[in-house]
Amino acid sequence: MDKIQFLSRLPLFRGLPDEELRTLAEIAGVKTYRRGETIFLDGGEGHGFYVVFTGKVKIYKLSPEGRELVLHIMGPEDSFAEVPVFEGRHYPANAEAVEDTRVLFFPREALLQTIRRDPSLAMNMLAALSARLREFAQRMEDLSLKDVPSRLSAYFLHLSEQEQGSDELDLDIKKGLLASLIGAKQESLSRILAKMSERRIIEVKGKKIRILDRQKLKKIAAGDRTLFN
Amino acid sequence: MDKIQFLSRLPLFRGLPDEELRTLAEIAGVKTYRRGETIFLDGGEGHGFYVVFTGKVKIYKLSPEGRELVLHIMGPEDSFAEVPVFEGRHYPANAEAVEDTRVLFFPREALLQTIRRDPSLAMNMLAALSARLREFAQRMEDLSLKDVPSRLSAYFLHLSEQEQGSDELDLDIKKGLLASLIGAKQESLSRILAKMSERRIIEVKGKKIRILDRQKLKKIAAGDRTLFN
DNA sequence: TTGCTTTTTTGATCTGGGTCAAAGATTTTA
DNA sequence: TAAAATCTTTGACCCAGATCAAAAAAGCAA
Numbered sequence: 072m073d074k075i076q077f078l079s080r081l082p083l084f085r086g087l088p089d090e091e092l093r094t095l096a097e098i099a100g101v102k103t104y105r106r107g108e109t110i111f112l113d114g115g116e117g118h119g120f121y122v123v124f125t126g127k128v129k130i131y132k133l134s135p136e137g138r139e140l141v142l143h144i145m146g147p148e149d150s151f152a153e154v155p156v157f158e159g160r161h162y163p164a165n166a167e168a169v170e171d172t173r174v175l176f177f178p179r180e181a182l183l184q185t186i187r188r189d190p191s192l193a194m195n196m197l198a199a200l201s202a203r204l205r206e207f208a209q210r211m212e213d214l215s216l217k218d219v220p221s222r223l224s225a226y227f228l229h230l231s232e233q234e235q236g237s238d239e240l241d242l243d244i245k246k247g248l249l250a251s252l253i254g255a256k257q258e259s260l261s262r263i264l265a266k267m268s269e270r271r272i273i274e275v276k277g278k279k280i281r282i283l284d285r286q287k288l289k290k291i292a293a294g295d296r297t298l299f300n
Numbered sequence: 301m302d303k304i305q306f307l308s309r310l311p312l313f314r315g316l317p318d319e320e321l322r323t324l325a326e327i328a329g330v331k332t333y334r335r336g337e338t339i340f341l342d343g344g345e346g347h348g349f350y351v352v353f354t355g356k357v358k359i360y361k362l363s364p365e366g367r368e369l370v371l372h373i374m375g376p377e378d379s380f381a382e383v384p385v386f387e388g389r390h391y392p393a394n395a396e397a398v399e400d401t402r403v404l405f406f407p408r409e410a411l412l413q414t415i416r417r418d419p420s421l422a423m424n425m426l427a428a429l430s431a432r433l434r435e436f437a438q439r440m441e442d443l444s445l446k447d448v449p450s451r452l453s454a455y456f457l458h459l460s461e462q463e464q465g466s467d468e469l470d471l472d473i474k475k476g477l478l479a480s481l482i483g484a485k486q487e488s489l490s491r492i493l494a495k496m497s498e499r500r501i502i503e504v505k506g507k508k509i510r511i512l513d514r515q516k517l518k519k520i521a522a523g524d525r526t527l528f529n
Numbered sequence: 530t531t532g533c534t535t536t537t538t539t540g541a542t543c544t545g546g547g548t549c550a551a552a553g554a555t556t557t558t559a
Numbered sequence: 560t561a562a563a564a565t566c567t568t569t570g571a572c573c574c575a576g577a578t579c580a581a582a583a584a585a586g587c588a589a
Contacts, residue, residue: 132437134445135523142437157423158430163437186422190415193422194386197415200429201387207436208361208371208392214443215483216363218575246537254444259576261538277585294364299575447545475567488546490568506555528545 074099074175081122083150083199086191098181104168117155117162119178123147126172129248130164141252144169144244153200156182169248214254220263220299222253224292227273231282238282246278267291270298303328303404310351312379312428315420327410333397346384346391348407352376355401358477359393370481373398373473382429385411398477443483449492449528451482453521456502460511467511475507499527 074096078084084092101124104110110128111117121128123145130143130151142164145151154163156179186193213222226249230240242249250260267273272288274281282288291298303325307313313321330353333339339357340346350357352374359372359380371393374380383392385408415422442451455478459469471478479489496502501517503510511517520527 132441132445134441138445140441140444142440154430154433156430157426158428159434163434183423186426187419190419190422193415193419193426194412197386197422197425197429199387200426200433201383201385204383204429204433204436205388205392207433207440211371211436211440211443212361212363212369214440215369216361216367245535256577257537258539258578262576265538296575474565485547486567487548487569491546494568525545 077124078122078175081148081150083122083195084192085195087185087189091185091189091192095177095181095185099175099177102174102176104172104174106168106170106172108168110166110168110174111152111162113162113165115162117152117160117179119176119182120150120152120156121166122150122175122177124173124175126168126170126174127244128166128172128174129169130166131251132164139251140254141248144248144252150199153196155179169244217294218296219253219255219259220267220291220296221294222255223260223263224288226253227280227282227288228285228292230280231285238285240280240282242278242280244278266299272298306353307351307404310377310379312351312424313421314424316414316418320414320418320421324406324410324414328404328406331403331405333401333403335397335399335401337397339395339397339403340381340391342391342394344391346381346389346408348405349379349381349385349411350395351379351404351406353402353404355397355399355403356473357395357401357403358398359395360480361393368480369483370477373477373481379428382425384408398473446523447525448482448484448488449496449520449525450523451484452489452492453517455482456509456511456517457514457521459509460514467514469509469511471507471509473507495528501527 075092078092078096078099084095087095099122102110104126110121113132125147128145128149128151129141130145131139131141133139143149143151151166152162155161186196213225217225227240230242231237234240244252246260246264247257250257253260255263264273264275268275270287272282272284272291274283287298304321307321307325307328313324316324328351331339333355339350342361354376357374357378357380358370359374360368360370362368372378372380380395381391384390415425442454446454456469459471460466463469473481475489475493476486479486482489484492493502493504497504499516501511501513501520503512516527
């Protein structure tokens, strides 16, 4: 397994001298989790951070009554649980493998030492956290100011962008998980998908979505509700 | 005005050598804004970050239709707009003075250079961004999984903690702003305050709140709705 | 294949909190 | 101090989306 090569591709480690990279690669442990397994729990003590190697991890919050909000779905090359490395020492959310997953684990101290030695890692990390803050601010806005169809449409457009503007989207996750990711209930999502299909805005085949009318999708994302009345 | 002394008290600059601190103090510009004045707009180009000296600044998002979500109310010693320094170069939200306000402004380049020279500033900054991420994750959970009375109660308990557990709270901001901070409409907030007063959970006198029944407040914060039925 | 589990859809109903409108209170300004 | 502007409360009504229940579809194991 070529850990070093993998690490060198990560934006987080860009610009790091090979030697530092080698040290990090040595220190990083591989952990494997099966589908459904918990990686850590909200409030648990965090001793380092993770990078997904293969598989998929959901980062989520649970309310006392057991309702769930998914903050992120992390895939290969994504890192998570940086926060407790730098502040507070306990995890700010739960993490669970939604597929069989392998992750790299970097112990806090190793990372902190590298950061102290090499400002470029600090800068990369600051950029990464900043990007996430930006994303959260947007998510919060969406959650409190936009309705569910709008959030769903925005999500589709986002997926499409990630696939170079393709009209063929692969959700790649269960619908229930998608619902929780956009802050809705499974039943609501199902109804909205049905309505959007009926209106020929999208076509749904299992986990495959085809965008039929990008203009209308954009309108809905921007808050237009006329299509639903 | 003793900029250096002020700066040396900030958690962000803790551990910085006096010389670096002096350099930063020299570079930092003071800007003043009147109540209601815009400091920057979402999407505008960001050339540095700010620390509140006196006054109060609201950081907020606006939906296309003009609905507002307040992300933060920043007071003296709080810093804001770090994100565009490290990533993306444009502001992720709007900022407006809600009182007559003086802020210190640190140009991006000065900050980046100090960070490159001194890892302790990088570490402080990473800790600050991490703390904010943690806060955002909590806010997102509250926004999507909790109801308005619960968010309001949590806010009161939070204020109380900041005042060493006192039962006498000073909102210090307009009710409309508070509403927008907890993701509600002014009218809803008003009704909930009325109901909580009627139930003798709190007492409201203008911007002063007195907690009468902390137990019930905690119950509501935890999601209990029996008090409202 | 068959049966069992999990996921998704559909139907019926309920409700928290938003909207619109107007009155009342407080603050600001002249 | 008056009057103008802004902020807050209250009332009537409405609706997006949650909940509860059950059927249908899709995955999966034996």
